[in-house]
Amino acid sequence: MQAGVIAVQGDVAEHAAAVRNAAAAHDEPAEVVEVRDSGIVSDCDVLLLPGGESTTISRLIRREGIDEEIRDHVASGKPVLATCAGLIVCSRDAKDDRVDALELVDVSVDRNAFGRQKDSFEAKLSVAGLDDPFHAVFIRAPLIDEVDGGVETLATVDGRPVAVRDGPVVATAFHPELTADSRIHDLAFFPENEVVA
Numbered sequence: 001m002q003a004g005v006i007a008v009q010g011d012v013a014e015h016a017a018a019v020r021n022a023a024a025a026h027d028e029p030a031e032v033v034e035v036r037d038s039g040i041v042s043d044c045d046v047l048l049l050p051g052g053e054s055t056t057i058s059r060l061i062r063r064e065g066i067d068e069e070i071r072d073h074v075a076s077g078k079p080v081l082a083t084c085a086g087l088i089v090c091s092r093d094a095k096d097d098r099v100d101a102l103e104l105v106d107v108s109v110d111r112n113a114f115g116r117q118k119d120s121f122e123a124k125l126s127v128a129g130l131d132d133p134f135h136a137v138f139i140r141a142p143l144i145d146e147v148d149g150g151v152e153t154l155a156t157v158d159g160r161p162v163a164v165r166d167g168p169v170v171a172t173a174f175h176p177e178l179t180a181d182s183r184i185h186d187l188a189f190f191p192e193n194e195v196v197a
């Protein structure tokens with residue numbers, strides 16, 4: 001499996017490690033490629049959009065023409081995991097002119113709402129599709145304030161969605177790449193397979 005981590009900015013190495021772990025658990029080694037230029041995404045089976053700074057990620061993927069390639073990847077039904085800033089970039093509306101939302105996940109987000117209230121926090125989440133709670137790390141997290149039609153909510157905090165699935169895209173307000181637990185990467189990339197013991 002070729003996994004592309006959008007690497008214009010953000011916590012790239014952590015995602016690379018997490019997707020390697022998830023793939024290894026399925027006996028399918030991942031070759032990870034860091035995407036900073038156009039022309040690479042079309043070779044990737046799965047994509048990861050890391051946490052970081054959504055305004056910067058948005059500007060750089062647009063400048064490099066990677067934004068359209070990500071849209072094409074999703075249009076062809078291939079999986080994406082987008083975390084935190086990645087969720088903001090993939091949303092339908094980020095309510096910030098500096099973010100050119102890719103409209104891949106039919107939610108609107110408030111990029112600063114959670115952040116201002118609670119700069120950083122951790123929570124044990126019950127996540128649809130996982131047997132045991134997931135220890136989630138939130139850092140200046142976006143708030144998902146509207147969820148539309150075909151979007152499945154996978155986890156909530158205080159009744160607010162913090163993990164969603166829209167077709168081939170799984171997006172989280174938290175950072176599953178920052179803990180050793182790769183089950184969210186697993187959910188995104190191997191949704192129907194049992195983990196090989």
Ligand code: GLN
Pocket residue numbers: 050051052053054055083084085086088111112115139140141142
């Ligand atoms: N709030 C940040 C943004 O707007 C995202 C923070 C993060 O990815 N940890 O980009």
